[in-house]
């Protein structure tokens with residue numbers, strides 16, 4: 628199961644209480660104050676670690692609680708601080724506070740971490756309240772509560788090549804044709820709801836990871852059709868292949884469709900629009916396909932590659948181009 632969004636509740640540890648105590652010494656009738664401070668509660672830390680590749684381990688544990696600090700005690704003994712609790716996630720995980728819709732951190736690289744909930748501070752023992760006017764304070768403070776948060780982890784797919792396009796453009800079919808991935812394929816829109824990854828072997832020593840991403844529609848950048856969710860996967864790809872279907876079943880114009888998707892990409896995130904894009908017209912054996920290719924080339928000033936996942940036409944060319952652009956990007 629590919630899990631890319633998980634919600635959990637975290638509770639940092641409470642601080643230990645300060646202690647109220649007096650030293651029992653014969654020659655000081657009431658003794659001196661000697662209550663120690665409490666230890667700090669453990670914090671909750673989220674850390675990205677290499678080798679962890681999905682959030683599925685978190686699906687079964689929804690509540691995480693760090694330990695409390697130890698209470699202070701007599702003879703000025705400081706209570707021990709509790710250990711922090713670490714939750715490990717894959718690199719590429721975005722951590723948000725769900726209640727306040729707040730971005731805590733984008734843990735893009737292995738080793739990146741964030742304190743998601745701070746442990747409570749330990750309380751003060753009564754020895755801290757001693758003053759010139761009060762030599763035997765009975766005052767002390769309790770440990771603070773640890774922070775509590777509702778977190779959402781979202782994993783962005785990391786792939787070399789991302790397939791971009793309207794629903795039904797033929798993205799999943801392409802991925803299944805050039806890799807061993809077996810995404811669902813059907814002649815209706817929004818067949819793909821989760822990204823699928825496949826390894827494409829161009830030849831003996833050239834390969835890359837391709838991501839089939841759910842289809843985008845107009846308004847995606849403002850959330851339509853789960854647009855935010857889908858666009859966030861595209862963000863983590865280095866090169867885009869923009870698939871344009873030559874004769875959409877819904878009667879829409881292919882060039883308009885191309886423009887609409889570009890517009891969504893541009894509205895979503897500034898650097899996404901600057902990502903290299905290979906323009907490809909799918910379903911090459913359909914009668915309108917060559918004309919659509921020419922119109923797209925005219926529209927964009929770039930070559931549009933006409934290919935078919937059914938007949939295999941120009942698949943080699945598309946993959947070779949993808950690899951070449953990728954190699955340039957990697958430099």
Ligand SMILES: Nc1nc2c(ncn2[C@@H]2O[C@H](COP(=O)(O)OP(=O)(O)OP(=O)(O)O)[C@@H](O)[C@H]2O)c(=O)[nH]1
Pocket residue numbers: 792793794795796797798799800801811812813814815816817818819820840841842843909910911912913934935936937938
């Ligand atoms: N004639 C022809 N049909 C194709 C080709 N590639 C895909 N199709 C058909 O187009 C339809 C949609 O294909 P998918 O691969 O599911 O399209 P998608 O872009 O993944 O669609 P969503 O997941 O809904 O976004 C299916 O009926 C495919 O069989 C092609 O090269 N030629």
Ligand SMILES: [Mg+2]
Pocket residue numbers: 798799800810811812818819839841842
């Ligand atoms: Mg699909």
